[in-house]
Amino acid sequence: MDLGDSAAEAAFREEIRAWMGRTVRLLPAHDPVDLHERLASFRVWQREAVRAGYAGLSWPQEFGGRGASIMERAIWAQELDRAGAPDPVNSIGEGFAGPTIIEFGSQEQKERYLGPILRGEEIWCQLFSEPEAGSDLAGLRTVAEPVDGGWEITGQKVWTSRAQIADHAILLARTGSDRHRGITYFLLPMHQPGVTVAPLRQITGEDEFNEVFLDRAFVPDAARLGPVDGGWPIALATLQYERATIALGRINVQRWVDELIDLVRAGGPEGPGADPVVRQRVADIAARAAVHRLTALRALTRMADGAPPGPESSVGKLFMSPLLVDLCDLALEVLGVSGRYLDDEDGGRWQRRALWVRGMALAGGTPQIQRTILAERVLGLPR
Amino acid sequence: MRFAFTDEQEMLREAVAGALARDLPLARVREVLACGDQTPVRALHRAGGWTGIGVDEDLGGQGGGVVEQAILAQELGRAAAPGSLPIAGCLAAALLAGGDTPEADDVRSLLCDGTAAVVVAIAAGRDAGTGLEVRDGRLSGEVPAVLGAPEADVLLAAVDGAVYEVAVADPGCDVVAHAFVDPGRTIADVRFDVAPARRLGAASADDLDRLTDLGAVLIAAEALGAAGRLLDLTVAYAQQREQFGAPIGSFQAVKHIAADMLVDVETAHSAVYHAAWAHERADPQQAAAAVSIAKSFATTATARVADAALAVHGAVGFTWEHDLHLFLKRAHSATSLYGSAGAHRERLARSLNLVAETSAVTA
Numbered sequence: 021m022d023l024g025d026s027a028a029e030a031a032f033r034e035e036i037r038a039w040m041g042r043t044v045r046l047l048p049a050h051d052p053v054d055l056h057e058r059l060a061s062f063r064v065w066q067r068e069a070v071r072a073g074y075a076g077l078s079w080p081q082e083f084g085g086r087g088a089s090i091m092e093r094a095i096w097a098q099e100l101d102r103a104g105a106p107d108p109v110n111s112i113g114e115g116f117a118g119p120t121i122i123e124f125g126s127q128e129q130k131e132r133y134l135g136p137i138l139r140g141e142e143i144w145c146q147l148f149s150e151p152e153a154g155s156d157l158a159g160l161r162t163v164a165e166p167v168d169g170g171w172e173i174t175g176q177k178v179w180t181s182r183a184q185i186a187d188h189a190i191l192l193a194r195t196g197s198d199r200h201r202g203i204t205y206f207l208l209p210m211h212q213p214g215v216t217v218a219p220l221r222q223i224t225g226e227d228e229f230n231e232v233f234l235d236r237a238f239v240p241d242a243a244r245l246g247p248v249d250g251g252w253p254i255a256l257a258t259l260q261y262e263r264a265t266i267a268l269g270r271i272n273v274q275r276w277v278d279e280l281i282d283l284v285r286a287g288g289p290e291g292p293g294a295d296p297v298v299r300q301r302v303a304d305i306a307a308r309a310a311v312h313r314l315t316a317l318r319a320l321t322r323m324a325d326g327a328p329p330g331p332e333s334s335v336g337k338l339f340m341s342p343l344l345v346d347l348c349d350l351a352l353e354v355l356g357v358s359g360r361y362l363d364d365e366d367g368g369r370w371q372r373r374a375l376w377v378r379g380m381a382l383a384g385g386t387p388q389i390q391r392t393i394l395a396e397r398v399l400g401l402p403r
Numbered sequence: 404m405r406f407a408f409t410d411e412q413e414m415l416r417e418a419v420a421g422a423l424a425r426d427l428p429l430a431r432v433r434e435v436l437a438c439g440d441q442t443p444v445r446a447l448h449r450a451g452g453w454t455g456i457g458v459d460e461d462l463g464g465q466g467g468g469v470v471e472q473a474i475l476a477q478e479l480g481r482a483a484a485p486g487s488l489p490i491a492g493c494l495a496a497a498l499l500a501g502g503d504t505p506e507a508d509d510v511r512s513l514l515c516d517g518t519a520a521v522v523v524a525i526a527a528g529r530d531a532g533t534g535l536e537v538r539d540g541r542l543s544g545e546v547p548a549v550l551g552a553p554e555a556d557v558l559l560a561a562v563d564g565a566v567y568e569v570a571v572a573d574p575g576c577d578v579v580a581h582a583f584v585d586p587g588r589t590i591a592d593v594r595f596d597v598a599p600a601r602r603l604g605a606a607s608a609d610d611l612d613r614l615t616d617l618g619a620v621l622i623a624a625e626a627l628g629a630a631g632r633l634l635d636l637t638v639a640y641a642q643q644r645e646q647f648g649a650p651i652g653s654f655q656a657v658k659h660i661a662a663d664m665l666v667d668v669e670t671a672h673s674a675v676y677h678a679a680w681a682h683e684r685a686d687p688q689q690a691a692a693a694v695s696i697a698k699s700f701a702t703t704a705t706a707r708v709a710d711a712a713l714a715v716h717g718a719v720g721f722t723w724e725h726d727l728h729l730f731l732k733r734a735h736s737a738t739s740l741y742g743s744a745g746a747h748r749e750r751l752a753r754s755l756n757l758v759a760e761t762s763a764v765t766a
Contacts, residue, residue, distance in 0.1 A: 311677075322407065395662045401652035
């Protein structure tokens with residue numbers, strides 16, 4: 021048990037902290053709201069990351085990556101948060117699609133796809149979920165029909181993040197009737213007439229999610245990943261990469277806590293920082309944010325040891341959602357009515373966050389579903 | 404960065420848990436509480452070598468540090484083990500760590516082999532007392548709310564950077580015990596009235612805050628153990644108790660309470676062991692923040708677990724006969740010892756410099 025950095029970890033942290041500090045200065049102070057503007061910021065960031073050798077941190081070195089360990093990735097994520105790095109808009113490309121192609125792709129596929137992901141040139145989205153296939157992914161109905169030279173895909177996908185800026189998609193489609201052994205994994209080019217992206221506007225006013233309609237969209241057979249009807253195990257591997265990415269993900273907790281503290285401090289000696297009630301609440305939030313990070317570190321330590329996830333890895337989301345809500349609500353309270361002004365720089369940012377965290381609480385299973393799962397699967401209470 | 408017990412720490416945990424399960428089941432705990440004789444519990448501590456945990460082996464201890472002491476405290480909490488000496492002894496060992504005189508070695512060896520109950524006269528409550536003073540080798544002053552004092556053979560006092568020893572049997576030493584809500588804990592107001600005091604050597608720290616912080620970490624660890632046991636009791640009860648023709652654990656209302664208990668126990672674990680590690684290894688400012696996080700967050704969470712356990716058990720959990728209250732009282736009373744949640748949040752807030760201009764002056 022050593023919660024501090026080892027000498028090598030400390031050196032890595034120092035190195036990337038310096039690099040990130042320089043690189044964020046090339047970007048706007050706060051990440052833009054508009055997805056296309058965020059993409060522009062991300063591309064600047066990624067260009068610098070390639071130059072410095074940090075792109076594809078977790079990828080093996082032979083594919084242009086750095087072969088970083090779990091703890092190095094965790095340090096990277098912490099420092100991204102600290103530095104205020106731009107939204108990693110190609111997290112699906114770098115975090116899910118790339119590692120899956122490295123594991124299951126042909127030599128030609130690796131040569132075709134990996135470089136552009138690494139360089140941030142091609143953005144990826146994930147076409148897995150369907151209206152009738154969410155938690156029960158194997159119930160998917162989108163079909164792939166064999167045609168000359170490839171496949172034609174027809175069906176509907178939903179909750180697809182960033183489809184409107186994606187160049188490619190990892191796609192699951194039905195090629196046989198067997199639930200699990202009738203699914204094939206494709207790498208779909210998004211820019212074609214058979215693909216229609218319909219943004220879903222969220223209560224934040226943004227439309228990061230989309231519905232994607234596929235009407236005889238064409239995939240060359242060269243872009244089929246793995247064997248026909250053999251997509252299910254590959255999909256499970258992608259979901260593993262997804263979970264690792266989320267576990268390591270930039271959750272912004274510490275940065276938001278720091279911003280809240282700055283906000284309170286900005287009021288000066290007569291400001292909210294002098295109010296004992298506010299002081300108690302800020303301290304409570306700072307404490308819970310630290311506890312969240314520490315609990316994540318326990319889960320990462322297990323992951324680094326190759327051990328199966330323990331109970332600490334399943335409590336993270338239930339703990340984080342109310343923490344983020346309380347954090348944003350306190351910031352809004354400190355700001356007063358201007359917190360509700362979308363045209364106020366601080367207000368607009370915190371208000372959007374306050375709405376966004378309420379949606380995040382629902383994503384990947386509502387808190388009530390999460391509690392039921394914990395009670396049944398971890399504590400063993402009867403169904 | 405690694406946040407997991409080492410193999411040695413896991414072995415220690417298993418050894419302590421195993422010995423307590425075998426030799427101190429709840430029926431035995433109740434016998435000890437009823438007759439008030441702690442002798443068998445102290446024998447168990449001696450036999451396991453637990454009295455020397457946190458003291459270097461070349462000084463006659465068992466080695467280990469605050470994390471190992473927290474492991475012991477957690478398992479004692481899980482067992483609702485009676486007696487406050489284990490935690491009080493850890494504080495005594497920490498205070499003696501600065502002294503390398505023969506007198507300090509002498510007391511340390513009595514402490515480590517468990518032949519004497521050594522307790523530091525330090526307040527576990529908000530009131531620090533009148534302040535102690537030594538004149539002509541005699542100690543005077545009052546310290547209220549000293550955890551473990553009713554069990555002590557020897558009291559240690561830190562005065563002007565030195566450690567003094569007073570025999571409790573001396574007429575100049577008055578120990579007035581309180582009836583504490585948790586029958587397994589002992590606490591007393593201590594008064595020294597020109598009591599003969601032997602100087603043992605230099606105190607380990609220039610202020611007693613670090614000692615109070617160690618108490619806070621270990622009390623939080625003990626509460627964590629009690630909360631973990633309450634979660635186990637609650638899950639077992641919810642599986643077995645039937646109402647409306649089904650085990651109550653099949654109802655979502657009960658499942659959701661149990662899931663929230665798990666969240667509280669797991670996150671409290673993170674806070675407690677972070678603080679234990681930081682108290683020993685991090686710089687003083689980081690260590691103090693870690694302790695305040697643990698004492699404010701973890702003891703609040705574990706007290707919440709106790710209430711949730713009572714809610715699931717219903718009226719049977721409110722009876723004296725049921726074991727639940729032994730753990731509930733340990734978890735609840737932990738919030739009052741070595742700094743309340745509010746006091747620790749205020750200390751954390753001060754370290755965050757929420758009022759940038761003035762904090763440098765007032766801190």
